[in-house]
Structure formats: structure tokens, C-alpha cells
Amino acid sequence: MRGGAADWWRRGLNVPEAAAVRGSRFGCPGAGSGGPGGSRSRFWGSRLGRSLLGAIRGPGGSRFGGPAGPGAGRGLGGGPRFGGRGAMNGAMNGAEAPPGPVWLSVSSSLNAFRACKRFSPALTIAELKCKLELVVGSPASCMELELFGAEDEPLGPLAQDEALLGSYPVTDGCRIHVTDRSGARVGEFEDLSQVPKYEMAESDYEKRTESMRSFLRQRSWGRWDTEGSRRREQEREQRREQEAALAATLPLGARCEVRVPGQPCRRATILYVGETDFKPGHWVGVRYDEPLGKHDGSVGGRRYFECPPKYGAFVKPQSVTPGDFPEEDDGLEDEL
Structure with missing residues (x-):
């Protein structure tokens, strides 16, 4: 080929045409040489050869029958002169890639839940129904399908079993509603009490x-x-x-400090010591100096001591330290 091949490509000639026009290539004698290359060239120059070339060229002057294919462009892959090669590649590999699967929401007249599944648009509606059997529990022969859009707007029934799912306007987020015609009651597949055990x-x-x-x-x-x-x-x-022994050391009416883990130290007055109805063990009922409690001394309908609301609380004996703890003076009375 050497230098002559590039010239063929620039002129838009394929190998048979180049042999007819330029004579022999690839080591064959040229036209009129009397060798095999000459016979081949004479054939392409004959009426039959020209007719065959016309069939090869196709309409519009493109090679291999047809206009420029998907691989159109200068170079070996296509272009106006060599669009036929792109057309052949398109025919071999498919004109375009098949669409990928779509995510669809599946609802049913028998179930309250929805399932999100991925389906191929290449499925027929009959094949889709067989796959939906495992999702909603209805027999495929008793299904009626209806398509809804991503905004839940109705798009129409899927009534043709032979039609492809991709022939309908399905996109990610659409919903397929299955209406069961088998006579099963609503919620039958969700009531576990009906399942034999x-x-x-x-x-x-x-x-x-x-x-x-x-x-x-x-x-x-x-x-x-x-x-x-x-x-x-x-x-x-x-x-x-141990709790009973600690509770015995806590006299009623005594001042104390309450130290509960995770809470600040608070000063209070002991108003109850003993067992309670709400929890086992010994408890100490206190009235805080400030409204930092939970109740007014009454829990569960039983009153254990008297105090204003939000001043009373119950703590364990180990959290109470009795002593001389006067009420803290915040200085508000002096300012007033």
C-alpha cells in the first residue's frame, strides 16, 4: 500500500474501485498488464462491474450501501465517503445502546405497602406480571396493571401482554398499580394470624x-x-x-444536700423516708429550696408529703447528705 493507500482514502475510493481506476495494488499488476490484476481491473471496468460498484456505492455516493452511518467523521471510521463502514458497525453493534432498567414503585389492591423495584424496559407485560407475582402475591393471570407517573398522575393501563414495557412512557419514579381479580380479600397476605403455624x-x-x-x-x-x-x-x-441503714440516719425535717450523678448539687429539706409504691427499696422525699423538682409530694395517686408543685422529688438515701445547710440567699430581697 505505502503511499498509494492514503491517496485512495483521500479520494474516497475503496479497494475494488481503486483497483479499477488506478490499476493493481497489493502486489498485483496494474490494468492492462495481462496479469490477474489486469483481469480484475477489466472486470470492474466492465458494465457488470460498474453496476456492481453502483450497488456497492448506494445512493448518495456512500460506500457499502447507504448514507453516512453513526461513525461519520474523517478517518477510517466513517465520514461522507466512508459512512458505509459506520453503517456496518452500527448494524453489527446496534444502532443505539438499549435503555437501562428503570426504578418503579409497585402498589397493589391487596396490600397497603409499596415496593420499589427495578425492571428492564425490554420485558413484555406478560413477563412483568410474572415478576410481580413475587412482589404482590397475585397470580399473573388475575392481574390488571395501571401505570402512574412520578407525580402519581394516571398514564393509562398496561393491557397488551405482548407489548414491551419500554413502549409505555415509563421513567424512574413511576408507579405500577396491580389490581387483583382472583377474589382474594384486602390484607389477606398481611394478616399473619391466617397463616397456619x-x-x-x-x-x-x-x-x-x-x-x-x-x-x-x-x-x-x-x-x-x-x-x-x-x-x-x-x-x-x-x-x-445498706439503703435501710442509710435511711435510718436521715431525720425528718433535717436540712440536706442532694447530689445525684449528672446533676448539680441542690439544697433541700427531708420530708419523707421509707418505702414507696412506685418502686421497691428505700427512698427519701425532699423539698428543694427552688422549683427544681418533679411533683408536689404526690406520686401515682398517693401523697407522701406536702410541698408546692415542682419542688418535690424522691432520691436514694446514698444521694442525701444531712447537715447544717441553710437556704441560699440570692440577694433579691435586698435589691427590692
Whole structure:
């Protein structure tokens, strides 16, 4: 080819045409040489050869039948002269890439929930119904589909089973509503009480060796941990005794400071010491000097002491320190 090939491309000639016009290339003798190249050139110059060339060129002067293809442009890929090559590539690879899947919301007349699924536009409506069986529970033969837009505006029914999903105006965010015609009642697939369950007798479950109960019993965990249960009960009893001993040192009417973890220190007056109905153990009822409490001394309908609203509170005995703690003077009376 060397220098002659570039000239062919610039002039828009393919190999057979170049052989007819310029003579032999690729090592063949030129036209009129009497060799094989000459016979080939004479053929392309004949009426039959010219007719074949016309068929190859196609309308508009493009090669390989047809106008410039998708690969149009100067160079080997196409252009007005070589658009046929782009057309061949387009025919081989597809005129354009197929559309990708779309995200659709699926609702049903049988269910209250919605599901977001991705479907290919290349699916037929019949194939789509088969996939929707696993989503809404209705048989494909008993489905009626209706398409809604992204703003929930109706776009029409999907009635043709042979039609492609992509032939309808489906985009991301659209909704497909499935109307069930099988006679099933609304909520049938959401009512778990209607699902038959396997029930085992307590005596049969107790005999199983691979159950969770057997697993916990073998390792002495949970309620089968008798040693741990006894130890925890002893610790609770010890804490109750300590609280009772601390509560006994707190006289009614005494001044105190209350230090609850995570809260600032507050001064108060002890008005109740003992057990309560709302929680087990010993509690101390106090009236704060400021409205930093939770109630007026009444909890759960039972009154334990008297104080203004938002001044009363209950704390554990270990949070109370009795002593000579007079009410703090904020100096407001002097200013008035």
C-alpha cells in the first residue's frame, strides 16, 4: 500500500474501485498488464462491474450501501465517503445502546405497602406480571396493571401482554398499580394470624435435645444458672440493707444536700423516708429550696408529703447528705 493507500482514502475510493481506476495494488499488476490484476481491473471496468460498484456505492455516493452511518467523521471510521463502514458497525453493534432498567414503585389492591423495584424496559407485560407475582402475591393471570407517573398522575393501563414495557412512557419514579381479580380479600397476605403455624406440645419440646432450652440448660445460663441467681439475690439483699441503714440516719425535717450523678448539687429539706409504691427499696422525699423538682409530694395517686408543685422529688438515701445547710440567699430581697 505505502503511499498509494492514503491517496485512495483521500479520494474516497475503496479497494475494488481503486483497483479499477488506478490499476493493481497489493502486489498485483496494474490494468492492462495481462496479469490477474489486469483481469480484475477489466472486470470492474466492465458494465457488470460498474453496476456492481453502483450497488456497492448506494445512493448518495456512500460506500457499502447507504448514507453516512453513526461513525461519520474523517478517518477510517466513517465520514461522507466512508459512512458505509459506520453503517456496518452500527448494524453489527446496534444502532443505539438499549435503555437501562428503570426504578418503579409497585402498589397493589391487596396490600397497603409499596415496593420499589427495578425492571428492564425490554420485558413484555406478560413477563412483568410474572415478576410481580413475587412482589404482590397475585397470580399473573388475575392481574390488571395501571401505570402512574412520578407525580402519581394516571398514564393509562398496561393491557397488551405482548407489548414491551419500554413502549409505555415509563421513567424512574413511576408507579405500577396491580389490581387483583382472583377474589382474594384486602390484607389477606398481611394478616399473619391466617397463616397456619406448627405448634408443639410443652412435653414434646422438653424432650428435644437440640432446642434452645436444652442449650441453655446444658450451659447453666439464664434461669438455669442457679448459682448466679443466688449470688444476684444476695447482692440485692445487701443493697436493701445498706439503703435501710442509710435511711435510718436521715431525720425528718433535717436540712440536706442532694447530689445525684449528672446533676448539680441542690439544697433541700427531708420530708419523707421509707418505702414507696412506685418502686421497691428505700427512698427519701425532699423539698428543694427552688422549683427544681418533679411533683408536689404526690406520686401515682398517693401523697407522701406536702410541698408546692415542682419542688418535690424522691432520691436514694446514698444521694442525701444531712447537715447544717441553710437556704441560699440570692440577694433579691435586698435589691427590692
